[in-house]
Amino acid sequence: MSSRDKATILDIAREAGVSKSTVSLVLQGSDLIRPETAAKVRKAIAESGYVYNRGAANLRRAQSNVIGMVINDLTNPFYAEMAVGMERTFQSAGIVPFIANTAENPVRQDQVLKSMLEQGVSGLIVAPARGTSPDAFKRIELAGVPIVFAMRRLAESRIPVVAPDNHRGGLLAAQHLIAKGHRRLAFLGGNAGLSVYHERLGGFLEGCAVAGIPETSVLVIEGDTNRRGGMACLDTALAVAEPPTGALCFNDAVAFGTMLALRKHHLEPGADFAVVGFDDVAEAQHYVPALTSISVDTPGLGERAAHAVLKMIQTRTTRAEDHIGSVTLMVRESCGPNRIDLGERP
Amino acid sequence: MSSRDKATILDIAREAGVSKSTVSLVLQGSDLIRPETAAKVRKAIAESGYVYNRGAANLRRAQSNVIGMVINDLTNPFYAEMAVGMERTFQSAGIVPFIANTAENPVRQDQVLKSMLEQGVSGLIVAPARGTSPDAFKRIELAGVPIVFAMRRLAESRIPVVAPDNHRGGLLAAQHLIAKGHRRLAFLGGNAGLSVYHERLGGFLEGCAVAGIPETSVLVIEGDTNRRGGMACLDTALAVAEPPTGALCFNDAVAFGTMLALRKHHLEPGADFAVVGFDDVAEAQHYVPALTSISVDTPGLGERAAHAVLKMIQTRTTRAEDHIGSVTLMVRESCGPNRIDLGERP
DNA sequence: TCTCATAAATGGAACGTTCCAATTTTTCAA
């Protein structure tokens, strides 16, 4: 039945009455082959259930046309959206990227990177797992494989980064909350192990300082970067002597959690407490109340990162400029109506 | 600087003063090698930035230790959760699966499958894209690569399937709504191109029929399987002469959309209209109101599918039993408190 | 010390492709 010993280029050659070289050329779409000959070969291929052995091919040539995407958390819609943006770009370049998930686990990440390297990827996009050790990417740099970081950067690394302008996002959020009349502010969720955390918090504090609110009076509460973390943070925030009236959350997931917890405390997000998210995931605009959030153009960043690797591969370099994407404040309902008239949409 | 011509097994051999065969044996963890010799080899490997060339290895042996997961929509949290369940299983088997997204696009799916095949995957889990043609998997079957379908089945295919008991889920939902006192029911979202649609709808209609509600009086409205689709379906549902008072939604995303649309019509989900979802994604329990949904044990199904391929690979077979996972009704708030009276809603 | 069994290490032939250099076929001007 099913030919157990799969067909090779030689079988095709025999079948079509040509040499293996000819078959190889046809496979590569070379125009050195006469059209009729190519047709004969293609016919033989179609009839034989032949599958091209890319491993063998890569052995001979030195490139591999596979690109790896290593993502820290695929169940986080934010990263899933980013990954899809990357895929779109790769698709139009005619290449199929392989995705792997590290679940924020540096050990898993090591395994995954090793596997991708062994597989001979020609480029890599990595959203590093939390707590990645600084030399986790030494092997890859040594191997000279082009790599770009997405979203997160590593402390002392010269690997190019594609990320949103987190600092400015934090700043915009602070300005917005302050313009709404809030003076007692909080920054909820995230933890100091994340470069993104420092950037967002830094921008937020700067915005506060500029408006005359000293850093020390801003309530900063670390926590998990998911719904549960947001809920916990809010509980803590409301327990202090003079609780805040508004907060920037580390990301949208934390913001959703914060809003859920507010309801448990019989406070209505928007009316009694202002909540700003970060990332502007698709869900933000559908939520009730719709979440005011810092939009980072997620798929756009994905595309950008993909273009960067593609270019690095093409130009055979391992260096590239960082790209810091612009951010915008999406004003929705979770900070309530304007206290000072800024003419935003209802 | 970086040795442009990468090290091979022979370089390691020379460095360690042994033969290439010895290095190969060490790499495979063979116990034929004296520990001191193995140590020497390992030292040389560590010092040289050597990367194992799996492509070359696969050329010689016939298996490849890579497994492909082809997912129809990674941005759908449901499928992302399933994928993570699979990954967990593969991880504990020491293998790194490669994930690819098809974005519900059969053409893309073809490319992805071709690429995975060429890469020499030893097994495949596929959640088929909507509208997949029945012979899209002919190549794979011909190549004798073990494959299992997750969640969706294909009309005339003998490929094993791992999926929840959709029929029973539909039945449970109908019983629940009817027990709550609803008589005018609807099934919202999904479309006839999906096997899952027929199964869920079939179970729902059966549940209705058993309770004396004729199939013809159940309002069935097709629509997109996301939030927007749910919103549109509800609008249509409320526009009929005698609108329904409760509905089973094709999946949780549709249910969320339905609840959003209810609010726009000034109806409160749970109080004025009963909503049941399907899949029980993580968000269901956090939503306000918390969504009553049919839980399918998503990660569990993923694990099951992963085990199935693993076993097929091990036993070198291409056949396996279907697995239909049990489902449970998770009662939360979106159907409101029990109605004792069977009267119409005010 | 010698034998012999066993343990450890090795060389060479594959695996399926690409690419180069070489060969054969075709085309066309003289």
Added chain:
DNA sequence: TTGAAAAATTGGAACGTTCCATTTATGAGA
């Protein structure tokens, strides 16, 4: 028709690994 240039095709040597059949080293018993 002939010859030479151009076009089309081809054989063989890589690529980096594994595996088999051998060879070489080790150590126990005499």
